[in-house]
Amino acid sequence: MSDAPQLSPEEEARIREGIASAVLGASEGLAASLEHDPEGYLRLVAATRTGAEETSRLLREAVQGARAAGHSWDVIGRLLGVSRQAAQQRFAPKGTTVPEGSPERRVLTPLTAFNEMAALAEAGLEGWELVEFGPLYHAVVASGRQWEYRRVPFAVAGRRRRMEADGWTEVGTGSFPWSYYKRPLTDAPAKDDHAPAQGA
Known part of the structure; x- marks a missing residue:
């Protein structure tokens, strides 16, 4: 360009x-x-x-x-x-060097509000844990177990407490207009060792 x-x-x-x-x-x-x-x-x-x-x-x-x-x-x-x-x-993000021995990391991109949840669902079943997100991308690390993800409106009163009570953990601090949550599906291992799809 x-x-x-x-x-x-x-x-x-x-x-x-x-x-x-x-x-x-x-x-x-x-x-x-x-x-x-x-x-x-x-x-x-x-x-x-x-x-x-x-x-x-x-x-x-x-x-x-x-x-x-x-x-x-x-x-x-x-x-x-x-x-x-x-x-x-x-x-440029500060401190982006990955320490020795850190889990494998992938970036799902380019994503939109319309395809990101499908991409995260697929990645979660393959054992990728969401650790960071931003406009058009989600960063995941290899975890060896399956994950599920949920996207909810950013500032709904009481939503965070209810989600945490159900075992969900918020990823980051939210990004208008969404907050993202993750939780392990089961103790079952990931479906396979393939890298998650880039986008959907």
Whole structure:
């Protein structure tokens, strides 16, 4: 891929307007308070800080998703307006070296919301345990036993306690709009020693 895709000016304007609208609408009456209340500007700073933190997190996840989908640091750097090296230094996962003797690791990619659960189900039966996920990918390690997986809406009150009571363990801390859970199916060994399918 020689040229990094660009958004149209209209698409960029919609994103900017959406973010500004979300920040101004986050706190009840914030926009109106700016006409008469000096404290409103401090609430605006707090709301904007939260928006900046969230957009920074989304950018990191988007870059990780692009890498998982096979895009080069060179293309990503051009989209970000920085060099390949600068993009890699800023966004490459830290501490990704695998210690000696660690279980075999595979990355299921590219995945979408529509095929990831089928890919995880197949991998689980083959003895792959989910340990990490991000946009368009799930990372699994060889475990020798079968696993089952569940995807549930991110912030349903009381869901985590109920899942844990049923033997499920949350993987990571969730990623809007989903949380992912795993539990061993049985003590039966994995179906075979083949690597899980890449995608579905």
